[in-house]
Amino acid sequence: MTMFTTEPKSSISSREKALEKKDVASAQGKLSARDVSIYYGSTAAIRNVTLEIPERKVTAIIGPSGCGKSTLLRAFNRMNELVGDVRLTGQVLLEETDIYAPGVDPVEVRRRIGMVFQKPNPFPKTIYKNVAWGPKINGYRGNMDELVEDCLRRAALWDEVKDKLNKSGLELSGGQQQRLCIARALATRPEVLLLDEPASALDPISTACIEELLDQLKNELTIAIVTHNMQQAARVSDHTAFLYVGELVEFGATEQLFTKPKLKRTEDYITGRFG
């Protein structure tokens, strides 16, 4: 595969890397990180990560707090650069395009790669406008009412809000707000959806609702989800990447990674020996 022409200069031994390659080689990466390192000032938060996010699958990124999983996720739609002194080396590819190449508009990147944040953050506007704003500013020419309904349906929220589309998005419960945020992200017709611990602020029922939703959404788009909840990763994802102190330790099919991890460190983490 051409995607592995550049050998990552990682401190993880090349034998371990080789194990990884075999798993991933079969999957076609919709989104890929190639030897990506991310620095906050002079501190490296992510070191030489090479990762393929397969199309129309759910890929979970797990790891202990502070391992850089959110940083890595935000690198996939150029949200890190909003924070300030953040530098990225390596390549992040959406299909064949390097989204960090000069001339690539981060605004267009973010339209095609949507994001849902840890804390529900609906706009302080009506439910309708929450969904319609993204397509409107991106010059959507179709029928807006239909688009809003479609997105709310796909986010499993339509039945609960169809009679109060003109109420503020902030009047909804936390779980509903997060689904509204998912509907909002879907409205720009993204090809990839990134979710940064989308259920960590929600109760178990809302969490189950979101997880079920992801299972349906993966039929239409590629999903990457960051979570520190290993059960959640095991439940929702097809592939799992385990990140530790800024390095990718192991990446593989979720079932394999959780039942027969190849590396001792992965096993220690998923069995709760640390983290």
Next chain:
Amino acid sequence: MRANAASNPSIQSGEFRRSELIAKTTGAVFAILCFCATFAALAALAVLLIEIWQSGHSGLTKSFLRGNPSSLPERAGIYPGLLGTLWLMGCTALFAIPLGVGAAIYLEEFAPKNRLTAFINLNISNLAGVPSIVYGLLGLTLFVRFFGFGRSILAGALTLSLLIMPVIIAATREALKAVPDSLRHAALGVGGTRWQTVLHHVLPAAAPGMLTGIILAFSRAVGETAPLVMIGAFVHVTSAPAGILDKFTAMPILIYDWAERPQDGFREVAGAGILILLIMLLAMNAIAILLRNRFGKHKLA
């Protein structure tokens, strides 16, 4: 009072022996001191209001409101000053609000955080502390003489704009800072540009705070006398201004003039003028509060 708590069997135990008596007394003394401080401020305000009301309320007549300045106290009126002040405030708003808000948006939302912007920030804070008479000197040199606007409303309004712009910038920046980043990320995350994010989401969320700050800045400008005297605003203007290049007078200038005159009758006139000015200030502050409450309703959760 449970002053004997310390000697009674206490629920304190082990190594912890706190002197409850001292702790409680200090607390009570501090609360009383704070109350006195509040009372002193309120008392000063009350004395001021009563004093002005007593000396000025009998002068608050229709002819005072509609009349022109005069050398006879019983015929003196505030009309040109009232209109002059309204004109000044209107023109100042026209210059200071767009410039001040624009600068604040640039500094807060767009400017890179580097040494240059840090330097600019420091100097804006410094400008807010410059005495108003210095702005008067600047206005005299720049607007009255150099640009040749003369002692006009335009020159006065531009001078007052310079005076309150640092305050508007600071207030607007504080309001923008209070908007959580999660809102910006939400808008940018669905493919909004920085400009769309600011215009559609950040500014509406910051509006109540911005409006309050702007109106408070204007309450300061409305009472400014020194810079207007400095640029040479007139006292005896017998007609209300009709355009921005007309000569003008303003309420604080008239009040200053009346208060300086030897005749007893002018004390009443000055008092009445102060009352009008105070009513205007209170009205502006009331508007600030109303706006804040109105916009504050759709606050962020």
